[in-house]
Every structure is written in structure tokens, then in C-alpha cells.
Amino acid sequence: MKAAPFAYVRPSSLSDAVAELAATEGEGKVIAGGQSLTPVLAMRLARPETLIDITAVAGLDQIVDADGVVEIGATVRQRRVERDPVCSMVPLLRAAMPWVGHREIRSRGTVCGSVAHADPAAELPAVASCVDAGVVIAGPGGSRSVLAREFFTGAMMTALGQDEIVSAVRFPVAAPGEGFGFAEIARRHGDFALAGVAARVRLDGETVDAVLTGFGISDRPVTRAVSDELITVVRAGGSESGRMADDLREALSTVADEMVDTDGDAHASRDYRRRLFRTLAARELSKAYHRARSDIDEVNE
Numbered sequence: 001m002k003a004a005p006f007a008y009v010r011p012s013s014l015s016d017a018v019a020e021l022a023a024t025e026g027e028g029k030v031i032a033g034g035q036s037l038t039p040v041l042a043m044r045l046a047r048p049e050t051l052i053d054i055t056a057v058a059g060l061d062q063i064v065d066a067d068g069v070v071e072i073g074a075t076v077r078q079r080r081v082e083r084d085p086v087c088s089m090v091p092l093l094r095a096a097m098p099w100v101g102h103r104e105i106r107s108r109g110t111v112c113g114s115v116a117h118a119d120p121a122a123e124l125p126a127v128a129s130c131v132d133a134g135v136v137i138a139g140p141g142g143s144r145s146v147l148a149r150e151f152f153t154g155a156m157m158t159a160l161g162q163d164e165i166v167s168a169v170r171f172p173v174a175a176p177g178e179g180f181g182f183a184e185i186a187r188r189h190g191d192f193a194l195a196g197v198a199a200r201v202r203l204d205g206e207t208v209d210a211v212l213t214g215f216g217i218s219d220r221p222v223t224r225a226v227s228d229e230l231i232t233v234v235r236a237g238g239s240e241s242g243r244m245a246d247d248l249r250e251a252l253s254t255v256a257d258e259m260v261d262t263d264g265d266a267h268a269s270r271d272y273r274r275r276l277f278r279t280l281a282a283r284e285l286s287k288a289y290h291r292a293r294s295d296i297d298e299v300n301e
């Protein structure tokens, strides 16, 4: 099929892009990499009257490292993030990137576009939620910032107003003593995940801060603190990595099962997703813990 007719504008400033979008009164759509929107248009699942192409907007193609944050602008392609040395300061982002579709998709698709699109099975919204990233939003009234954990409000639904544009996502740089884990199960590489997990563990003296974010398991990324479960396993002496994953599988059984609230579909039942998620969560939390430990050991050497 072909897309229904639409008008096309390509503004060169963010204020012009916002003005163009606001002028459509809800009948316009931003287009960035086009990797999700183009199929939607071709299948006529959406019929926007105007496309606002933001790829010529000055300043949105920046990756900026400042104040403990890596800020990724709205037209930065996923493939660039995969290779840019600055982005290695956000290890979870780098770990997730190869799982996003295929290299050809990542060559066009943007990080901010993936966040704005808010597919519940997408990797980058989960990463943003797990590391507590901030979503920077430009609108007619100026700029505002929303925590990723509050930005996703449902399947393909966000806190974005119809006249607002995501101008950047701000990912906190990993602190010393932080470790991460990321994995998913999909039917084929490049498919959206049946279930996936991002894990972050921060060790600081006696303090343990552990977080899991699941994706493909609900209508949005689901984040839960799991410090108590991790501490219980560590105190019981289960820090040898193979055993730790087994012990965590038991310790996480309630929380992991609660996080999976999607209905079953043609690809996987709810019960299967629960089992997948629990196993992935235990393995990746264990890896994150051991990476955090070795990070501390390196700092102390």
C-alpha cells in the first residue's frame, strides 16, 4: 500500500518545527528516522495531514557530555550512538543498541524517535527507564523535562502533548561501582522482544541499589527496585555467579511474576513470558552485580 496524501515541511529551527506542529492542531506528525512511521503510513494505520521532518533542524544532531549526563539530540541516529566513544559512558545504552532491529534500521532510526514511539517491546525506552534518564520536550510554551519512568503512559502512549517534540534524551553517566546487564529473547534477531530486561546495580560502601526494568512484558517499560532481593542472596553467600543466578531466580519469583502483566498473544503466553522474564532477570541482575563488584575492585587497585 501507499501512504495517504500528506503535506511535508522541513523546518530548520526547533521553534519553527514546534510552530509547524502546533499549526496542524493534532493532524501533524513529526518524522525523524522514519523507521517506525513510514510502515505505519504505508499501511494507512495513520493519516497525518502534515509531516514535520525534523532532520534539518539545527542543533538536534548533537551528542553532548556535560554535568554527568550524555545528552542525545533528536536527530542522532542509533548507529552513531552505537559507535560514538562518548556514549560508552552509558554502558547500558551501548549494551542494548545491537538488539535494536538490524544495522540498516539503526542507520536511520533515532534514539529519541524510539523513545517518542514508545513501543512496549522496544529496548531504548527500557534503557531510559532503568538508568533514570530525562526526556527533554520542546513545546509552544518552551522546554520541559520529564523522567523517562513518567514519560511512558501506555502502549505507544507518552506524556508528549500533540504540539510537543522530544528534543533530546539525557542519560546519566555510569558512576563508579555501577554494573549493568541487558538481554532479551525474540523469535529471530531483530524482532521485537517476547521478553527483555535491563538491570542496574550500584554498590557504594555497604549500600546496594539494584533496579530491574522489563520490556515486552506490559504496556510500557516496568521498573522495580530489587535491592532487598539481591542483598538477601548476597548475604546467604550466593555470590558465585552460576549459583547467584539460580538463587536470584528463586528470590525474584514474586517481583518478576508481578512485573509481567501482558496478556498472552500468538507469540507467547503470559506464563511463558513470566518464565522467560524471571530467568533473564536473575541472570542479568547477577551479571550487573559482578560487574559492579569488579568496577569497585579496579577503582581500589
Ligand SMILES: Cc1cc2nc3c(=O)[nH]c(=O)nc-3n(C[C@H](O)[C@H](O)[C@H](O)COP(=O)(O)OP(=O)(O)OC[C@H]3O[C@@H](n4cnc5c(N)ncnc54)[C@H](O)[C@@H]3O)c2cc1C
Residues within 6 Å of the ligand: 029, 030, 031, 032, 033, 034, 035, 036, 037, 038, 039, 054, 074, 099, 100, 101, 102, 105, 108, 109, 110, 111, 112, 113, 114, 116, 117, 119, 121, 122, 123, 124, 160, 164, 165, 166, 167, 190, 191, 192, 193
Ligand atoms: C524491520 C524493523 C525492525 C525493527 N526492530 C526494532 C527492534 O527490535 N527494537 C526497536 O526498539 N525498534 C525496532 N524498530 C524500530 C526502529 O528502532 C525505529 O527507528 C524507532 O522505533 C523509531 O525511530 P525513528 O527515528 O525511525 O522514528 P520515526 O519512525 O520517524 O517516528 C516514530 C514515531 O515517533 C514520533 N517521533 C519521532 N521522533 C520524534 C520526536 N523527536 N519528537 C516527537 N515525536 C517523534 C513520530 O511522530 C512517530 O509517531 C524496527 C523497525 C523496522 C522497520
